[in-house]
Amino acid sequence: MLLREYGIAKQDMLKALAAYYKCASIEYDERLPIPPELLNLSPDSLSTYQWMPVMKDKSGAVVIAARNPESPAMRADVKRSIAADRFEFRVSLDSDIQWYIQDFLHAKVGLLIGTERTGLAFWRNTMAQWRTRMACYRTDLAKARTGLAFIRWGLGMIAISNALLQSKSTSSNPFLYFSVLIAGIIISFYGLPQYLNIRKSRLTPPGNQTLVEVTAATIQFLEEYHFIDGTGISRETQGTMLARMGDYLADHSTYLNPTPSSKTRTMFARERNVLAAQRTIAACYRTIYGRARTGLAFIRTGISFTSIGIGILSYFGFGLLTSFNIWLIAAGLLLLVDGTLWYWPVRKEQAEVPRGIAYPESGLQA
DSSP, X not given: OHHHHXXXXXXXXXXHHHHHHTSOBOOOOXXXXXXXXXXXXXXXXXXXXXXXXXXXXXXXXXXXXXXXTXXXXXXXXXXXXXXXXXXXXXXXXXHHHHHHHHXXXXXOBXXXXXXXXXXXXXXXXXXXXXXXXXXXXXXXXXXXXXXHHHHHHHHHHHHHHHHHHTSGGGGTOHHHHHHHHHHHHHHHHHHHHHHHHHHHHTSSOOOHHHHHHHHHHHTTTXXXXXXXXXXXXXXXXXXXXXXXXXXXXXXXXXXXXXXXXXXXXXXXXXXHHXXXXXXXXXXXXXXXXXXXXXXXXHHHHHHHHHHHHHHHHHHHOSSTTHHHHHHHHHHHHHHHHHHHHHHGGGHHHHTTOOTTTSOOOTTOOO
């Protein structure tokens, strides 16, 4: 009550209790390795007298955290429960002793501080695995765009040689023109397998909605460990699911304070999870934009194919290479349609990037 209602600092409380009982104080730390031989205890006895063995010092004395270090009943219970030659009794707050007891009893998630951090670590791993999968997906998309760039390069050389072969200057140096044609074909066929492999493996690639839904599943830990009721923050509802998730996270990182009973490291663990969730949403945005860039690369390649085919056909007319020009136009149109299907669903996401992903306003402080 003194901590919550009167705002007395915990360290001041421990100093006052240590001076009153004329002994050292101790607070909860889950990093303390409690020896196994000290854990053969009765839960009823621990709860009755509010004490807990926490460690052995270098001299072999068992350190006992107790609410009242001078209690004769508590000291007698300690000697009955623990076989040791020497004891060192330190005063501790009730909440700290309860945390030690809960660790010993393996309390449920939400009551046990260490177990809660274990759950948070599990969700961080889950989000990291999903971000890794999205990074691999973006790498595949980048490979496809690189293959398309090689195809456009080779196509440009083929178009140049095609135009020169149909011009009147062919007889001057036909070997040079055919060399350019062969080089263009080699470069195009170097990039074509990269595109076809990615296109084959991504024949039915996960769309934007699938990426968003899986991202939402990886951050559902917020329902267990974070509570946003009563934040007092009103915000216009975004139209897309991903943008709403981003604004939902901004409430946690900016406005939600930890409960008074939370330990500092647990608060930091929660904050790390929120930051990991924000990185996951940002990775989802990058993946969606990677799909859009790949679609735009399809469109650029399609425009190159179509424009070169139409240009050569209209300039030189029908001839020996007419079938090649028609193939260029058809392939370009197919790439245009394919690229539009990849890019179009991303357009609505661009206008609603959440504030948690964009730069924060100057008046907000984390």
